[in-house]
Amino acid sequence: MIRAHGLTKRYGGKRPKTAVDDLTFEVRPGTVTGFLGPNGAGKSTTMRMLLGLDAPTSGRCTVGGRAYDRHSAPLTEVGALLEARSIHPGRSAYHHLLALAHTHGIPRARVRHVLEAAGLTEVAGRRVKGFSLGMGQRLGIATALLGDPGTLILDEPVNGLDPEGVLWIRNLLKAQAAEGRTVLVSSHLMSEMALTAEHLIIVGRGRLLADTTVERFVRDSGTRSVKVVSPAAARLAELIAGPAVTITSDTPGTLDVQGADAEHIGRTAAAHAIPLFELTPQAASLEQAFMDLTHDSVEYATPLEGAAA
Amino acid sequence: MTATATDTATHPSPDRATPAHPTPYRITPARVLRSEWHKLWTLRSTWITLLTACVLVLTVGITMGSTYDGDDADIDTVVFVLFGTQLSLICFAVLGILVTAGEYATGMIRASLTAVPRRLPVLWSKAAVFTAVAFTLCLVTNVVTFLVAQIWLSGSDKELSLTDDGVLGALAGSAVGITLMSLIALGLGALLRSVPGGIGAFIGSVLILPEVLTTLPLDAVDTATRYFPAQAASSLGSIEHVKDAVSPGTGLFVLALWAAAVLGAAALRLRRSDV
Ligand SMILES: Nc1ncnc2c1ncn2[C@@H]1O[C@H](COP(=O)(O)OP(=O)(O)OP(=O)(O)O)[C@@H](O)[C@H]1O
Ligand SMILES: [Mg+2]
Numbered sequence: 180m181i182r183a184h185g186l187t188k189r190y191g192g193k194r195p196k197t198a199v200d201d202l203t204f205e206v207r208p209g210t211v212t213g214f215l216g217p218n219g220a221g222k223s224t225t226m227r228m229l230l231g232l233d234a235p236t237s238g239r240c241t242v243g244g245r246a247y248d249r250h251s252a253p254l255t256e257v258g259a260l261l262e263a264r265s266i267h268p269g270r271s272a273y274h275h276l277l278a279l280a281h282t283h284g285i286p287r288a289r290v291r292h293v294l295e296a297a298g299l300t301e302v303a304g305r306r307v308k309g310f311s312l313g314m315g316q317r318l319g320i321a322t323a324l325l326g327d328p329g330t331l332i333l334d335e336p337v338n339g340l341d342p343e344g345v346l347w348i349r350n351l352l353k354a355q356a357a358e359g360r361t362v363l364v365s366s367h368l369m370s371e372m373a374l375t376a377e378h379l380i381i382v383g384r385g386r387l388l389a390d391t392t393v394e395r396f397v398r399d400s401g402t403r404s405v406k407v408v409s410p411a412a413a414r415l416a417e418l419i420a421g422p423a424v425t426i427t428s429d430t431p432g433t434l435d436v437q438g439a440d441a442e443h444i445g446r447t448a449a450a451h452a453i454p455l456f457e458l459t460p461q462a463a464s465l466e467q468a469f470m471d472l473t474h475d476s477v478e479y480a481t482p483l484e485g486a487a488a
Numbered sequence: 489m490t491a492t493a494t495d496t497a498t499h500p501s502p503d504r505a506t507p508a509h510p511t512p513y514r515i516t517p518a519r520v521l522r523s524e525w526h527k528l529w530t531l532r533s534t535w536i537t538l539l540t541a542c543v544l545v546l547t548v549g550i551t552m553g554s555t556y557d558g559d560d561a562d563i564d565t566v567v568f569v570l571f572g573t574q575l576s577l578i579c580f581a582v583l584g585i586l587v588t589a590g591e592y593a594t595g596m597i598r599a600s601l602t603a604v605p606r607r608l609p610v611l612w613s614k615a616a617v618f619t620a621v622a623f624t625l626c627l628v629t630n631v632v633t634f635l636v637a638q639i640w641l642s643g644s645d646k647e648l649s650l651t652d653d654g655v656l657g658a659l660a661g662s663a664v665g666i667t668l669m670s671l672i673a674l675g676l677g678a679l680l681r682s683v684p685g686g687i688g689a690f691i692g693s694v695l696i697l698p699e700v701l702t703t704l705p706l707d708a709v710d711t712a713t714r715y716f717p718a719q720a721a722s723s724l725g726s727i728e729h730v731k732d733a734v735s736p737g738t739g740l741f742v743l744a745l746w747a748a749a750v751l752g753a754a755a756l757r758l759r760r761s762d763v
Contacts, residue, residue: 231605232598233762248605252513265598267531267591274530275599281523282603283513322599326513 180361181206181229181330185238188224188385198224200385201238206363206378208329211356213376213393214365217473221385222365223262226334229363230259242330243361254283254326260319262334268308272299272318275307276325283326290325297321298347312339320348330361337371349375369469373397383473397465405441407434408457415453419444435461517613520604524613528621533586538621541579542629546636548572553637556644564726565646566658569637570630573725577666578691580622584674585686587614588754592681597763607758611678615751618674619667626663634659654727661736662725668743669694669721675750679757694718717746 188199199221206212216222227233229240231247240246243256250256266275276290294303297317302310307318316339323331331352337345352375356362366372372379372393379396381389389396409415412432420426424438436444441460448455528534549569560568588611591597604610631650641647648655672694677686698716701709713719714734723730723739734742 227762230602232601248607250605251515253515253605254603255513259602261598261602263595263598265595265602267527267594267596269531269533269594270527271530274526278523278527278530279599279603281526282515282519284516284519285513 180208180244181240181242181332181363183225183229183238183240186225186228186235186240187237188221188228188233189236197385199228199235202382202385202387203238204380204387204390206361206380208361209356209359210377211352211362211364211375212378212380213372214363214380214382215367215369215372215469216365216382216388217367219384220382220473222382223334224385225382226259226332226363226365227261229332230257230261232261242332252283252326254279254285255328256326257330257332258323258326258328259331260316260323260333260336264315264319266307266315266318266322269306271304271306272310272321273303275318276322279322280325285326289327293321293324296324313341313344316340317344320351328360331355331363333362333364335365335367337366345371369465373465381469381472383475388472396468404435404437404461405439405444406457406459406461407436407444407455408432409434409448409453409455411453414451415444415448418447418451418453515604515606515609517609520609520613521616523603524610524617528587528617531586533590534583537579537583537586538625541576541583542625544575544579545570545572545629546633548575549633549637550640553640556641556646558644561645564658564728564730565641565648566634566655566662567726568646569634569641570659570662570725572633573626573630573662573666576626576629577669580626580666580670581673581690582687584618584622584670584672585677585683585690587618587677588674589677589681589683589686592763593683601763608755611751611755611758614678615671615674619671622670623663623667626666627660630659630663657736658725658727661740664740665721665724665743668747669717671747672717672750675747675754678754679750715742717743720746 182205183202186199186202187197190196190198198219202221202225214222214225224233228235229242229247243250247253247257270278272294273290276293277287280286280290291300291303294300297320299314299317299321302314307315310318316336320333320336323333333352336348336352340348352362352364356377364372364376376393378392379389380387381391391399407415410432412428412434416426416428416434419436419439421439424436426437427435429435441458445455445458447453448458548571552569552571556568591600600610601607634650634655638647638649650656650659673686673690676689677683680686680689694717698713698719701713704710710732714732720734720739720742723733723736724743729735733739
């Protein structure tokens with residue numbers, strides 16, 4: 180269980196910047212929760228606050244019922260992968276993990292186990308300096324798993340991973356959630372989250388935009404339309420027009436109808452003997468729905484910052 | 489409205505749904521020490537700086553001993569054979585800075601503080617491990633260098649044995665001086681969070697600044713500089729009382745105070761600021 184209440188972070192300097200703005204949310208155990216938002220939305224900042232690395236300007240957050248630094252064995256409580264690299268490149272993967280394991284008295288066998296799980300056994304003795312982006316990311320995941328934690332907080336874990344690695348993460352997260360653990364994972368990619376997550380927390384410019392399930396998000400994304408191709412498009416448009424119906428037409432003979440379903444359009448056309456060449460329901464893509472939702476928070480970002488300068 | 493807010497804020501019951509982990513794993517001070525010990529010895533830079541430091545002191549000591557022709561009769565014998573410590577001090581200081589600032593440069597500090605979120609035990613453990621390693625190594629190197637140099641010095645006016653009055657004290661005092669000085673460097677690294685910044689600050693304020701100040705024709709400044717770290721340390725490493733320096737007891741006290749002050753400032757920054 181992760182909880183944030185009124186979480187706010189402002190960075191100082193000459194132009195104070197609110198990175199996270201009054202965020203309140205809960206992440207429940209047993210499901211994968213996707214943490215989404217465009218660049219600069221405050222995802223990484225929120226995660227750093229959850230881990231006690233950044234102090235909130237105001238508000239509180241707890242992991243497993245306590246502030247992170249109040250746990251007597253934090254690595255067994257929360258496993259974290261941060262956005263910025265958090266590994267000394269001069270140390271080998273094995274010694275990096277072992278040094279962290281020593282702080283909690285975690286045995287070597289566990290270190291070897293997580294190296295194996297991350298597919299790093301062969302390179303465990305090599306210095307991290309020579310690791311590829313993906314190998315570094317795998318070591319980060321191995322670090323997160325070290326204490327067999329009840330909560331995982333992962334900042335863009337699929338960054339730099341090959342397709343096999345992406346699949347590994349996806350299955351890993353689902354398996355961890357199925358065991359009753361709490362999993363919070365950030366991403367920019369709605370499509371990736373739709374495959375992995377059940378719950379979604381969407382932020383933009385530091386504010387909470389949506390706290391919902393993937394299913395409901397898809398259902399509510401609302402902008403579904405029906406594409407209609409007919410030689411009598413104009414007449415059909417008049418017939419189905421109504422207060423809740425929006426009709427647009429890009430090319431003559433083609434309509435894009437929102438607010439009326441295909442069945443209604445088809446019956447109306449039949450009743451008036453209007454021939455139809457095409458009648459296709461168009462599901463809005465998740466990526467589109469995500470962009471529509473975060474549109475404002477992205478669009479206003481640049482002009483506002485420019486004005487402040 | 490207030491009701492809902494307090495409801496979510498003060499109701500911790502659903503948190504108990506988090507799977508409990510009845511594990512023997514727990515942070516203890518001894519374990520954090522062990523972790524820092526492990527971190528220190530698993531980096532090449534540690535071996536390189538320490539080995540360089542020891543080799544420098546020994547070679548300079550041998551050179552001084554084997555080329556002695558009675559010209560420097562007025563120089564204290566321990567100071568004479570340990571001239572190399574002027575160079576090894578830099579090695580130890582650099583290592584101290586790497587131990588702390590090196591973690592900020594690489595981002596390792598985020599992993600360290602996620603593992604030990606109370607933060608201060610990490611700094612104290614780093615300081616403790618470093619102090620133990622630096623002191624032991626300095627002491628051993630000093631004694632060995634002294635004994636080896638005596639191979640050439642026997643029969644000269646600098647012939648001394650370990651058991652002679654003040655010899656062991658001076659050899660140990662020199663080790664304490666180097667250790668505390670490089671502990672200041674470690675603290676500067678933690679305070680400034682930058683390797684070049686730490687090295688610059690150490691060389692600039694600890695090694696160069698007092699030398700510049702002593703050139704000023706002011707007695708008050710002259711007296712004050714005696715209490716600077718390097719000048720206080722110089723009182724520790726010789727058999728005879730050093731001219732223009734404080735007494736060894738005062739020197740030790742002042743030097744320890746400097747180290748404590750810098751580490752205290754570093755601790756304050758560690759507690760207060762984001763990483
Ligand atoms: N240490 C810092 N000092 C000043 N500003 C910061 C700092 N860290 C983050 N910010 C600002 O806070 C905002 C949020 O950044 P954050 O990294 O949390 O976003 P994000 O959602 O993780 O973005 P991305 O998807 O690109 O990773 C950004 O505008 C960033 O410039
Ligand atoms: Mg980020």
